[in-house]
Amino acid sequence: xxxxxxxxxxxxxxxxxxxxxxxxxxxxxxxxxxxxxxxxxxxxxxxxxxxxxxxxxxxxxxxxxxxxxxxxxxxxxxxxxxxxxxxxxxxxxxxxxxxxxxxxxxxxxxxxxxxxxxxxxxxxxxxxxxxxxxxxxxxxxxxxxxxxxxxxxxxxxxxxxxxxxxxxxxxxxxxxxxxxxxxxxxxxxxxxxxxxxxxxxxxxxxxxxxxxxxxxxxxxxxxxxxxxxxxxxxxxxxxxxxxxxxxxxxxxxxxxxxxxxxxxxxxxxxxxxxxxxxxxxxxxxxxxxxxxxxxxxxxxxxxxxxxxxxxxxxxxxxxxxxxxxxxxxxxxxxxxxxxxxxxxxxxxxxxxxxxxxxxxxxxxxxxxxxxxxxxxxxxxxxxxxxxxxxxxxxxxxxxxxxxxxxxxxxxxxxxxxxxxxxxxxxxxxxxxxxxxxxxxxxxxxxxxxxxxxxxxxxxxxxxxxxxxxxxxxxxxxxxxxxxxxxxxxxxxxxxxxxxxxxxxxxxxxxxxxxxxxxxxxxxxxxxxxxxxxxxxxxxxxxxxxxxxxxxxxxxxxxxxxxxxxxxxxxxxxxxx
Amino acid sequence: xxxxxxxxxxxxxxxxxxxxxxxxxxxxxxxxxxxxxxxxxxxxxxxxxxxxxxxxxxxxxxxxxxxxxxxxxxxxxxxxxxxxxxxxxxxxxxxxxxxxxxxxxxxxxxxxxxxxxx
Numbered sequence: 136x137x138x139x140x141x142x143x144x145x146x147x148x149x150x151x152x153x154x155x156x157x158x159x160x161x162x163x164x165x166x167x168x169x170x171x172x173x174x175x176x177x178x179x180x181x182x183x184x185x186x187x188x189x190x191x192x193x194x195x196x197x198x199x200x201x202x203x204x205x206x207x208x209x210x211x212x213x214x215x216x217x218x219x220x221x222x223x224x225x226x227x228x229x230x231x232x233x234x235x236x237x238x239x240x241x242x243x244x245x246x247x248x249x250x251x252x253x254x255x256x257x258x259x260x261x262x263x264x265x266x267x268x269x270x271x272x273x274x275x276x277x278x279x280x281x282x283x284x285x286x287x288x289x290x291x292x293x294x295x296x297x298x299x300x301x302x303x304x305x306x307x308x309x310x311x312x313x314x315x316x317x318x319x320x321x322x323x324x325x326x327x328x329x330x331x332x333x334x335x336x337x338x339x340x341x342x343x344x345x346x347x348x349x350x351x352x353x354x355x356x357x358x359x360x361x362x363x364x365x366x367x368x369x370x371x372x373x374x375x376x377x378x379x380x381x382x383x384x385x386x387x388x389x390x391x392x393x394x395x396x397x398x399x400x401x402x403x404x405x406x407x408x409x410x411x412x413x414x415x416x417x418x419x420x421x422x423x424x425x426x427x428x429x430x431x432x433x434x435x436x437x438x439x440x441x442x443x444x445x446x447x448x449x450x451x452x453x454x455x456x457x458x459x460x461x462x463x464x465x466x467x468x469x470x471x472x473x474x475x476x477x478x479x480x481x482x483x484x485x486x487x488x489x490x491x492x493x494x495x496x497x498x499x500x501x502x503x504x505x506x507x508x509x510x511x512x513x514x515x516x517x518x519x520x521x522x523x524x525x526x527x528x529x530x531x532x533x534x535x536x537x538x539x540x541x542x543x544x545x546x547x548x549x550x551x552x553x554x555x556x557x558x559x560x561x562x563x564x565x566x567x568x569x570x571x572x573x574x575x576x577x578x579x580x581x582x583x584x585x586x587x588x589x590x591x592x593x594x595x596x597x598x599x600x601x602x603x604x605x606x607x608x609x610x611x612x613x614x615x616x617x618x619x620x621x622x623x624x625x626x627x628x629x630x631x632x633x634x635x636x637x638x639x640x641x642x643x644x645x646x647x648x649x650x651x652x653x654x655x656x657x658x659x660x661x662x663x664x665x666x667x668x669x670x671x672x673x674x675x676x677x678x679x680x681x682x683x684x685x686x687x688x689x690x691x692x693x694x695x696x697x698x699x700x701x702x703x704x705x706x707x708x709x710x711x
Numbered sequence: 712x713x714x715x716x717x718x719x720x721x722x723x724x725x726x727x728x729x730x731x732x733x734x735x736x737x738x739x740x741x742x743x744x745x746x747x748x749x750x751x752x753x754x755x756x757x758x759x760x761x762x763x764x765x766x767x768x769x770x771x772x773x774x775x776x777x778x779x780x781x782x783x784x785x786x787x788x789x790x791x792x793x794x795x796x797x798x799x800x801x802x803x804x805x806x807x808x809x810x811x812x813x814x815x816x817x818x819x820x821x822x823x824x825x826x827x828x829x
Contacts, residue, residue: 137828174824176777177770270776281823288824311826313812318826342770342777377747380775380793468793469747579763629730630766630813632758 136308136554137318141167141287143539144307144322146294147329147349149178150525151508153276154229154532155326155539160283162540167320168280169292171312171329171635175277177344178330179509180528183269184382186252186260188522189226194249194258199223201256204703206523209254210488210516211662212677213362215697217495218514222523222530229529230261238275239263252521253391253420260522265460266385272525292318293638294348296561297325297356298553303502304356306549308557312635315628317558321549324503324542326535327353327491331509332646333366336484337585337592340372340383346584346639347646349510353491354645358499360682361512362489363646364653365663367519368597370424371397372483374442378469385462386445386480393458397424398444398477399436405443422518422663425482425597432481442481447473482597486524488515488663489653492681497535503542507535513679513697517662564620565637578622580636583614587640587647595651600667604655611648619644648689649682656680656691720744723800724753726765730813737802738762744798749773751780751791754803754815767791767815782806782815 143159145152148170156168170177190197203223207214234240234247241248241264249258263271280286291313298305298319306321332347333339350360371390373383389395399405406412409427411419419427428443438444447455452474456463459473471478490512497505508528515523559566594607619640624633657680659673660666678693722744729735740761742753754767770777773792780791783804791803809817 139828172770172777173779173820176779181776182771182774289826290820290824292826313818313820313826318828341772342774343772344770377745377749377752379747379749379751379773379795382774382776581759581763585759628813630816631764632766633763636763 136551136558137316138321138549138551138554139167139318140321141165142322143167143324143326143536143542144320145169145326145328145536146307146352147178147327147508148174148288149180149328149330149508150272150276150528151532151535152326152328153280154529155328155507155536156286157276157279157283158533158536159326159540160285162537164285164540166283166286167289167322168286169289169294169309171291171293171348172344173290174280174288175273178342179269179345180525181269181273182340182342182382183272183525184266184385185268185388186250186262186522187230187268187525188252188255188259188520189230189261189526190223190259191227191230191247191249191261193246197257197259199227200703202226202259205255206515206520207703209518209520211518211672212516213661213679213696214516215361215513215679216699217697218493218511220699221495221534222514222527225530225533226526229526229533233272233275233529236275236279238271254520255522265462266382268525293635294352295638296557297352297504298549298557299356299501299504300547300553301545302357302500303545303547304504305545305547305553308554308561310634310638312630315626315631315634319549319551319554323544324505324539326497326505326507326539327510328507328532328535329510331487331490332643333484333487335588335591335643335647335650336366336596337588338372338481339484340369341484346643348639348642349506350491350649351642351645353499353504353506353510354649354682354684356501356504357684358501358504359492360489360649361492361679362516362653363512363649363682364657364680365488365517366484366650367421367486367488367663368425368482369485370421370428370482371443371445371480372485374438374479374481375440376469376471376478378466378471380465380468381462383483384485386478389447389458390445393447393450393454396446396449397428397480398446399431400438400444401436402444405431405436422665426665428480428482429597438479440479440481442479444477445480446477448475448477450474484596486519488512488517488519496538497531498538502545503539505535505539507531517664562626565623565626578618580622580624580633580640583618583622584636584640584643587611587614587643591647591650595654597665598667599654599665601655601658601669604651608648608651608655611644611651615644615648652689652691653680653682722753722796722798724750724757725800725802726815727804728765728814731811742796744796748796749792750784750789750794750796750801750803753796754791766813768819779819781819
């Protein structure tokens with residue numbers, strides 16, 4: 136097996152991975168930045184159309200302590216406040232650094248425009264027009280990465296497993312998807328930055344690559360996961376008619392700005408019936424809106440495809456054109472005319488608050504193993520404040536890269552034998568004999584992934600209960616133990632989609648089980664975790680849940696919430 | 712339901728298969744036609760239901776953000792995620808000016824972002 140040697144290996148080249156690579160390179164490290172898709176293009180960053188929260192105070196007086204206060208409030212008692220502190224305190228510097236690197240934040244000359252978003256006390260959210268934040272951010276960072284000679288960029292590498300000895304990471308083994316060859320990477324430190332896992336749910340806003348790779352790699356390497364039960368469902372994801380060329384969560388800012396009306400299948404407003412105040416404010420929280428839409432569907436008052444109607448028909452053509460700008464043309468190319476029709480929206484899996492447990496330097500309990508971006512758990516507690524995902528990628532990427540660059544090599548380094556052992560371990564289930572039953576099954580990774588997505592959506596989605604979670608847990612165990620081993624993709628060929636799907640599914644099945652286990656142990660409702668048979672928040676569960684792997688089994692345990700070591704003063708702002 | 716309508720319910724895709732000149736061929740797949748669906752939707756449907764070994768690049772699934780799904784559709788360079796599925800026959804081929812890897816996948820990785828062993 137060919138082996139590349141480096142100081143820092145970064146897995147995933149979205150905003151977090153790219154920021155980490157720049158920060159590690161600036162600290163003098165040799166870096167390999169790899170992605171299973173193309174550098175800067177494959178993950179969530181490039182799809183993000185929305186806003187970036189940072190207390191730069193360009194529109195109103197603001198201070199990072201206010202952002203921190205709002206973040207902790209939104210997290211409903213479960214934020215790792217030290218991570219939230221890092222996020223909020225460092226976000227302004229990162230926004231300004233990105234501006235210096237030529238990200239074209241919407242601005243009035245020197246002042247960056249900032250808008251109000253739900254849960255924030257002031258206008259705090261920066262953006263790039265129109266719905267172009269993610270692509271602009273990805274482009275900037277890609278350019279910045281290219282300026283550093285000590286960053287080697289490699290597209291088309293799927294990391295299969297990390298190699299760990301004596302609780303210290305030595306590197307990783309991977310598949311070169313373009314050729315079908317296996318490769319290994321020896322590194323003093325590894326940063327996992329391969330994003331979230333919302334692809335596990337049938338309705339999602341994810342790219343194909345967000346099936347929980349980072350989490351599965353970390354868990355198998357001996358690291359711990361935290362708060363896995365908290366998946367954020369975005370209430371008004373696009374459902375119908377078919378809309379291509381747009382991110383499915385695109386409607387939110389327009390609904391907010393223009394007062395788009397949310398109506399049930401009978402054409403009536405309904406949020407008020409669930410205790411929300413939709414009326415003229417349109418500020419109802421994400422969790423309540425998701426709950427209300429699905430309850431209407433249960434009561435057979437949903438829209439035809441199982442969601443709700445979103446209507447902008449109270450607005451004139453010119454009002455719509457002004458607000459939507461070039462987006463109107465994109466809608467027209469999909470035969471959507473908002474003056475004449477409503478569109479259907481429904482909750483979709485959008486973000487995962489849980490993730491890999493790290494300390495303030497972004498290091499896991501495995502020496503030399505770091506994490507950054509959405510795959511980090513803790514900073515957002517039980518519910519993420521809107522606008523916190525991109526700054527989290529910047530800040531945690533920056534910290535992880537700098538910390539990883541300082542990692543000293545251990546006494547062991549990766550040998551060819553280590554890599555071969557790791558590879559044969561990972562692929563062992565492909566090599567064993569098929570049992571009689573297996574031979575008759577004609578399962579593919581894609582079929583099983585769809586079964587998993589449907590199972591997760593129906594049983595571990597917005598509305599959970601004890602029985603549904605037990606059903607899901609049993610079924611996932613059956614998938615993992617009985618069905619998955621019967622799937623046998625060929626290997627050794629170029630762009631082998633069957634093998635790539637199989638490797639993705641291996642990770643997704645493991646992650647799905649961690650989510651189900653964590654959800655069934657949290658016997659209360661809090662933030663994004665809503666149990667119909669335990670509808671209240673309970674103080675005894677104001678603690679974080681840790682999932683780890685022992686002897687091949689997943690184990691749940693609890694730990695006290697990490698608090699700030701200073702008192703967050705009551706809000707007061709200086710005038711700018 | 713009359714025959715006219717039934718015809719409109721499927722679309723035929725002629726898809727280039729193979730890794731080089733020697734083993735190239737075209738496979739024809741019948742896919743259900745859905746109003747508003749993209750060529751990418753149809754390719755994903757084929758992978759899910761007919762042939763999981765069909766190779767094509769995509770990440771973002773119809774958001775036109777990753778820009779990975781560029782190919783030749785009826786002779787024109789297009790993004791499969793933006794091109795609407797027609798209720799007739801379409802011909803899909805890999806980009807002509809890039810090195811072929813497999814099926815609809817070509818080498819679009821920028822030179823400085825490629826794996827190299829040194």
